[in-house]
Amino acid sequence: MTSPQTVTLLGATGSIGQTATALLLQHRARFQVAAVVGSKNAQRLAQHAIELNAKVAVVADEAAYTELKDCLSGTGIKAGAGEAAVLQAASIPADIIVSAIVGAAGLKPTLKALEQGTRVALANKESLVCAGNLLLETARKHGTEILPVDSEHNAIFQIFTEPQRAALEYITLTASGGPFREYTLEALHTVTPEQATNHPIWAMGQKISVDSATLMNKGLEVIEACYLFALHEDKVHVLVHPQSVIHGLAHYADGSVLAQLGMPDMTIPLSYALGYPERLANTAKRLDLSAVGQLNFRQVDDGLFPCLSLARQAYRTGGIAPIVLNAANEIAVQAFLDKKIAFLSIAKIIAVTLETIPPCGVYSVEDVFQADAAARRVATEKLKQE
Numbered sequence: 001m002t003s004p005q006t007v008t009l010l011g012a013t014g015s016i017g018q019t020a021t022a023l024l025l026q027h028r029a030r031f032q033v034a035a036v037v038g039s040k041n042a043q044r045l046a047q048h049a050i051e052l053n054a055k056v057a058v059v060a061d062e063a064a065y066t067e068l069k070d071c072l073s074g075t076g077i078k079a080g081a082g083e084a085a086v087l088q089a090a091s092i093p094a095d096i097i098v099s100a101i102v103g104a105a106g107l108k109p110t111l112k113a114l115e116q117g118t119r120v121a122l123a124n125k126e127s128l129v130c131a132g133n134l135l136l137e138t139a140r141k142h143g144t145e146i147l148p149v150d151s152e153h154n155a156i157f158q159i160f161t162e163p164q165r166a167a168l169e170y171i172t173l174t175a176s177g178g179p180f181r182e183y184t185l186e187a188l189h190t191v192t193p194e195q196a197t198n199h200p201i202w203a204m205g206q207k208i209s210v211d212s213a214t215l216m217n218k219g220l221e222v223i224e225a226c227y228l229f230a231l232h233e234d235k236v237h238v239l240v241h242p243q244s245v246i247h248g249l250a251h252y253a254d255g256s257v258l259a260q261l262g263m264p265d266m267t268i269p270l271s272y273a274l275g276y277p278e279r280l281a282n283t284a285k286r287l288d289l290s291a292v293g294q295l296n297f298r299q300v301d302d303g304l305f306p307c308l309s310l311a312r313q314a315y316r317t318g319g320i321a322p323i324v325l326n327a328a329n330e331i332a333v334q335a336f337l338d339k340k341i342a343f344l345s346i347a348k349i350i351a352v353t354l355e356t357i358p359p360c361g362v363y364s365v366e367d368v369f370q371a372d373a374a375a376r377r378v379a380t381e382k383l384k385q386e
């Protein structure tokens with residue numbers, strides 16, 4: 001038997017983190033866990049650390065340190081807290097790191113892992129949106145790679161290989177359409193955070209659930225796909241597919257269309273990313289097409305869901321624009337979850353922040369964080385006008 005692979009889990013307490021934990025537990029002999037990282041939920045993090053027999057557990061929020069230390073007392077697992085400890089955990093030599101922190105907060109630790117030559121199983125799409133070139137260059141420089149966990153990108157990764165590039169006409173990412181896919185503009189005026197986070201298909205964290213409801217999630221994914229597969233933005237199509245059974249399609253010059261299908265369960269793409277190039281067995285429900293019966297597809301209604309177009313526009317503008325888009329979205333989504341703004345104001349805040357901040361180039365990681373901070377300031381200011 002080959003020796004176990006070492007894995008670190010960033011965002012271990014979240015939706016992806018919990019799915020990854022279950023998978024790692026199922027494959028105990030294959031993986032050993034170096035570190036688990038979360039933010040505030042010390043109890044859950046400690047529980048995962050103990051179950052996974054991790055060496056280190058770190059909370060980003062220093063206020064959660066005492067609780068984490070108490071929960072880990074007598075286990076021999078080292079507790080840490082704060083941003084420096086998170087970066088240290090990401091730097092521990094490992095074969096794979098699962099990058100599943102939510103938002104731009106995932107960027108620095110993901111970059112740290114790549115700098116160590118660690119393969120990244122990437123769920124944290126926001127880091128690619130903010131610093132796609134930087135992450136890809138770092139991976140190249142340190143002889144490692146980024147494997148997509150996002151189900152659509154994982155699908156494309158499974159059906160598109162480099163030798164086929166010349167014959168690739170375009171790819172399609174599917175979108176469930178979110179909880180409001182059948183809503184009118186009038187109905188969207190009054191939707192609540194509870195409705196927005198009640199996704200019809202996927203059980204996910206709060207931020208991505210709202211992103212899914214506005215279709216910003218698909219916008220971020222278009223940008224993510226451009227980086228991951230070195231494609232021009234107009235080669236990344238989106239189709240609403242309410243059943244979420246087909247996750248991605250590759251359209252080739254001979255008229256062939258390859259698709260990856262599976263139940264909407266993140267266990268499946270996580271299995272592929274963790275096991276690559278092998279396939280890991282898992283307990284995800286198996287797809288029964290006769291039970292699904294119908295697969296439907298339609299175009300996105302840009303009038304109702306402008307966030308997808310805003311993301312495309314930001315990517316085309318380039319430079320800091322995707323960073324500004326992402327930061328303004330994070331601020332607006334949190335304000336919506338806190339019931340400070342209406343659902344339809346999310347897109348407005350993003351659009352006005354993009355209009356306010358003049359575009360400029362990104363030449364270093366510092367430029368990324370400066371643009372992120374500036375956009376957060378502007379977006380927070382714009383919230384007051386809503």
Ligand SMILES: NC(=O)c1ccc[n+]([C@@H]2O[C@H](COP(=O)([O-])OP(=O)(O)OC[C@H]3O[C@@H](n4cnc5c(N)ncnc54)[C@H](OP(=O)(O)O)[C@@H]3O)[C@@H](O)[C@H]2O)c1
Nearest residue numbers: 011013014015016039040041060101102105123124204205
């Ligand atoms: N959920 C899905 O099905 C899905 C699918 C595709 C892609 N993704 C992507 O995966 C990422 C995670 O999504 P999720 O749904 O799992 O989110 P989630 O359930 O909200 O979990 C977020 C995780 O990030 C941690 N975290 C938050 N801020 C942090 C910080 N500053 N430093 C360190 N850790 C921090 C949280 O810790 P605490 O719990 O302690 O606060 C938690 O472990 C997102 O980028 C999302 O877009 C998710």
